[in-house]
Amino acid sequence: xxxxxxxxxxxxxxxxxxxxxxxxxxxxxxxxxxxxxxxxxxxxxxxxxxxxxxxxxxxxxxxxxxxxxxxxxxxxxxxxxxxxxxxxxxxxxxxxxxxxxxxxxxxxxxxxxxxxxxxxxxxxxxxxxxxxxxxxxxxxxxxxxxxxxxxxxxxxxxxxxxxxxxxxxxxxxxxxxxxxxxxxxxxxxxxxxxxxxxxxxxxxxxxxxxxxxxxxxxxxxxxxxxxxxxxxxxxxxxxxxxxxxxxxxxxxxxxxxxxxxxxxxxxxxxxxxxxxxxxxxxxxxxxxxxxxxxxxxxxxxxxxxxxxxxxxxxxxxxxxxxxxxxxxxxxxxxxxxxxx
Amino acid sequence: xxxxxxxxxxxxxxxxxxxxxxxxxxxxxxxxxxxxxxxxxxxxxxxxxxxxxxxxxxxxxxxxxxxxxxxxxxxxxxxxxxxxxxxxxxxxxxxxxxxxxxxxxxxxxxxxxxxxxxxxxxxxxxxxxxxxxxxxxxxxxxxxxxxxxxxxxxxxxxxxxxxxxxxxxxxxxxxxxxxxxxxxxxxxxxxxxxxxxxxxxxxxxxxxxxxxxxxxxxxxxxxxxxxxxxxxxxxxxxxxxxxxxxxxxxxxxxx
Numbered sequence: 001x002x003x004x005x006x007x008x009x010x011x012x013x014x015x016x017x018x019x020x021x022x023x024x025x026x027x028x029x030x031x032x033x034x035x036x037x038x039x040x041x042x043x044x045x046x047x048x049x050x051x052x053x054x055x056x057x058x059x060x061x062x063x064x065x066x067x068x069x070x071x072x073x074x075x076x077x078x079x080x081x082x083x084x085x086x087x088x089x090x091x092x093x094x095x096x097x098x099x100x101x102x103x104x105x106x107x108x109x110x111x112x113x114x115x116x117x118x119x120x121x122x123x124x125x126x127x128x129x130x131x132x133x134x135x136x137x138x139x140x141x142x143x144x145x146x147x148x149x150x151x152x153x154x155x156x157x158x159x160x161x162x163x164x165x166x167x168x169x170x171x172x173x174x175x176x177x178x179x180x181x182x183x184x185x186x187x188x189x190x191x192x193x194x195x196x197x198x199x200x201x202x203x204x205x206x207x208x209x210x211x212x213x214x215x216x217x218x219x220x221x222x223x224x225x226x227x228x229x230x231x232x233x234x235x236x237x238x239x240x241x242x243x244x245x246x247x248x249x250x251x252x253x254x255x256x257x258x259x260x261x262x263x264x265x266x267x268x269x270x271x272x273x274x275x276x277x278x279x280x281x282x283x284x285x286x287x288x289x290x291x292x293x294x295x296x297x298x299x300x301x302x303x304x305x306x307x308x309x310x311x312x313x314x315x316x317x318x319x320x321x322x323x324x325x326x327x328x329x330x331x332x333x334x335x336x337x338x339x340x
Numbered sequence: 341x342x343x344x345x346x347x348x349x350x351x352x353x354x355x356x357x358x359x360x361x362x363x364x365x366x367x368x369x370x371x372x373x374x375x376x377x378x379x380x381x382x383x384x385x386x387x388x389x390x391x392x393x394x395x396x397x398x399x400x401x402x403x404x405x406x407x408x409x410x411x412x413x414x415x416x417x418x419x420x421x422x423x424x425x426x427x428x429x430x431x432x433x434x435x436x437x438x439x440x441x442x443x444x445x446x447x448x449x450x451x452x453x454x455x456x457x458x459x460x461x462x463x464x465x466x467x468x469x470x471x472x473x474x475x476x477x478x479x480x481x482x483x484x485x486x487x488x489x490x491x492x493x494x495x496x497x498x499x500x501x502x503x504x505x506x507x508x509x510x511x512x513x514x515x516x517x518x519x520x521x522x523x524x525x526x527x528x529x530x531x532x533x534x535x536x537x538x539x540x541x542x543x544x545x546x547x548x549x550x551x552x553x554x555x556x557x558x559x560x561x562x563x564x565x566x567x568x569x570x571x572x573x574x575x576x577x578x579x580x581x582x583x584x585x586x587x588x589x590x591x592x593x594x595x
Contacts (some may be wrong), residue, residue, distance in 0.1 A: 035457070041545075041548055041549055041552055043552070044551075067541050068457050068540065069538075069539075071449060071452070071537050071538060075449060075453075078453055078454060081453075084452075084453055084456050084457070121546070172551045174550070175554055176374060176375060176504050179372070179374060179554075180372070180375060196553055196554045200372075200374055200554060204372050204374075269392060270392055270396070270545075270546060270549055270551040271549055271553065272555055275552075275553045
């Protein structure tokens with residue numbers, strides 16, 4: 001009996017040794033978990049990040065990515081720095097502000113090659129050209145990127161900024177103020193909240209006019225993927241896999257717009273599908289033009305320097321070095337098949 | 341008509357009249373929906389968004405109840421500590437007051453950054469908002485016990501615990517429930533503030549989303565549901581008060 005037990009035990013141990021030394025699916029490495037924080041509550045351009053999740057591109061590179069909403073670009077950068085988000089989405093102007101305060105977060109891929117900043121104004125209030133903003137009221141919160149960059153736009157467009165009457169209001173109050181005619185103009189980000197204006201203006205018969213900043217030579221970069229320098233130093237391979245999968249998804253979305261937008265509206269059923277669709281299609285007009293020759297995500301050094309210069313000047317910040325701001329080193333070379 | 345019937349019918353008739361007036365004004369003045377939707381539009385939206393609303397409502401109720409429960413337990417314990425331990429009264433209570441006056445709208449983003457994306461920040465904001473009234477009311481109740489009753493207990497050689505359990509705590513119960521009535525409605529506000537800042541579910545998140553999309557009817561639906569939740573929870577506390585302290589008669593002014 002004792003001998004039988006000894007043989008059984010030995011056989012049990014040998015079997016385990018064989019299993020442990022043999023590669024198998026059950027022993028495959030656990031996927032790397034990442035939290036990807038958006039810059040705001042879901043809006044149009046965020047839809048370009050959904051295909052990587054839904055089509056399994058993250059799974060293919062052994063990543064388990066959880067995409068979370070945000071509360072502003074500044075908040076997104078802080079979360080990336082604090083480790084609450086591994087990767088975050090933020091506009092580059094906010095990153096300049098953060099870097100000037102010593103926050104060690106860097107941009108590693110740009111999404112919006114054109115700046116999303118835009119002035120929306122009431123044509124029926126006498127604003128037919130951008131010059132007509134002189135003498136008119138312009139509403140928005142002080143921290144609104146459109147207002148911060150308004151002096152820069154005015155300098156480019158030959159508008160006397162001192163003649164514009166700025167009215168400080170809450171972020172969510174500016175929309176009804178414009179549409180009810182209480183103010184003449186506001187700033188809004190295209191591919192973000194701009195679509196609702198077209199919908200409401202059409203329904204309520206309001207005559208609006210749009211002045212995208214890029215049309216006047218404003219060439220700062222828009223939304224970009226950022227991470228803390230600590231994260232980049234400790235997990236560069238994880239970031240490379242994340243960027244490869246994400247940008248593959250963005251390329252797919254650019255080449256399959258209708259399927260991608262359907263995927264997005266199903267992903268966020270609580271959002272107005274009309275808003276998401278409008279912003280999603282507007283987003284293409286910010287992502288495709290001005291894309292770097294190497295493909296999606298790549299940033300041009302001169303344009304990063306321009307973004308730094310306009311932001312430092314507008315907000316009277318401490319200077320920021322261009323190499324502190326960004327890196328292209330973690331990027332693959334991915335381009336969508338479709339043209340602009 | 342009896343008092344009981346009037347209590348139910350009166351508010352219903354009044355609110356119905358208000359709603360009808362609202363509908364008439366919006367239609368007569370052709371007020372845009374994005375500014376003030378007509379009640380009929382709000383009802384339409386509520387029906388169309390039924391399944392969506394159910395999930396988000398459940399999340400918010402969960403956060404409210406948990407935030408309130410934690411505030412109730414800790415609030416009562418801290419008040420008892422402050423009533424009997426001088427150190428707590430002198431050193432901890434000022435901190436409680438400071439926390440109360442902190443603007444929670446400013447604190448909420450910090451909490452999300454420290455605690456992450458889960459439910460905890462929302463529950464903590466709900467707790468912070470409703471904690472104060474539980475502490476203050478409980479302490480007031482404990483300290484308002486008549487000295488004659490305490491002297492009587494001393495005269496029959498009652499222990500400190502017996503004095504607390506037989507006299508002071510029952511005396512404090514009406515005050516505690518008054519604190520609960522204030523706190524439960526404050527917990528609704530706290531949960532919503534937390535959801536504004538860092539949630540992808542809940543009625544507060546829906547309000548944010550509907551504001552962003554200028555979907556004012558959905559915003560009104562969410563606010564209405566929150567109002568109803570607040571009312572139901574308040575009445576639940578009143579009901580529990582009648583169960584736990586049936587001997588406490590609220591004074592009624594005779595007309």
